[in-house]
Amino acid sequence: MLPSAAVGTLELKSLMESIRHIVRRVNGHYLQASAEKVLFSEKLIKVRCKNTNKEFYVPYDKLVIAVGSTSNTHGVKGLQFSNQLKTAEDAIEIRRKIVHNIEQACLPTTTDEERKKLLSFVVCGAGPTGVEVAAEIFDLLNEDLPRHFPRILRQEISIHIIQSRSHILNTYDKTISE
Numbered sequence: 719m720l721p722s723a724a725v726g727t728l729e730l731k732s733l734m735e736s737i738r739h740i741v742r743r744v745n746g747h748y749l750q751a752s753a754e755k756v757l758f759s760e761k762l763i764k765v766r767c768k769n770t771n772k773e774f775y776v777p778y779d780k781l782v783i784a785v786g787s788t789s790n791t792h793g794v795k796g797l798q799f800s801n802q803l804k805t806a807e808d809a810i811e812i813r814r815k816i817v818h819n820i821e822q823a824c825l826p827t828t829t830d831e832e833r834k835k836l837l838s839f840v841v842c843g844a845g846p847t848g849v850e851v852a853a854e855i856f857d858l859l860n861e862d863l864p865r866h867f868p869r870i871l872r873q874e875i876s877i878h879i880i881q882s883r884s885h886i887l888n889t890y891d892k893t894i895s896e
């Protein structure tokens with residue numbers, strides 16, 4: 719649902735739930751802080767509070783490590799400076815940038831060349847997230863926006879997906895990828 723949130727077809731509040739609601743149902747305990755070190759022999763986690771930078775220790779009987787993963791740029795230089803789509807904040811940032819570009823493209827001071835640049839979107843990687851986000855941007859720019867931004871012409875918009883392998887969605891069944 720993040721690709722939909724990135725273009726605004728879905729509000730973030732409809733795809734997020736407060737962790738406190740979930741934790742309360744199981745009589746759990748939530749701490750918003752960063753785990754920094756596991757002291758296996760003492761069965762303790764060293765935790766740091768981001769805002770205050772203060773440390774404390776949390777004891778455990780059983781430990782589950784589930785810190786997720788970071789985006790992989792697959793060695794493509796410069797990709798780390800582009801927008802990623804992994805968190806709600808990323809979706810907000812992409813949405814903000816798309817709206818900013820569209821507003822800029824409509825200004826009478828924007829040249830044809832600048833407008834083309836502002837309305838050109840490139841997605842690296844044709845996995846499910848890349849394909850979904852490209853499709854969402856396409857729908858937004860081709861179906862929804864022309865009604866509200868008549869100055870923008872469809873032929874000025876371009877959306878590209880860059881994919882290293884022979885076909886898109888290559889982790890899926892061939893019929894889906896076709």
Ligand SMILES: Cc1cc2nc3c(=O)[nH]c(=O)nc-3n(C[C@H](O)[C@H](O)[C@H](O)COP(=O)(O)OP(=O)(O)OC[C@H]3O[C@@H](n4cnc5c(N)ncnc54)[C@H](O)[C@@H]3O)c2cc1C
Pocket residue numbers: 719720721751752753754784785786787803804805847
């Ligand atoms: C755009 C997008 C679309 C997706 N769509 C689907 C889909 O349709 N279906 C599907 O099955 N999967 C989908 N996925 C994949 C799915 O979201 C992930 O596989 C799943 O979220 C992984 O869960 P996780 O708990 O391992 O990690 P995460 O969800 O990444 O959770 C890890 C958590 O640990 C926290 N953390 C990290 N380090 C620390 C630390 N040191 N101390 C404390 N906390 C820490 C992070 O802040 C984060 O909250 C999608 C992913 C993306 C990015």
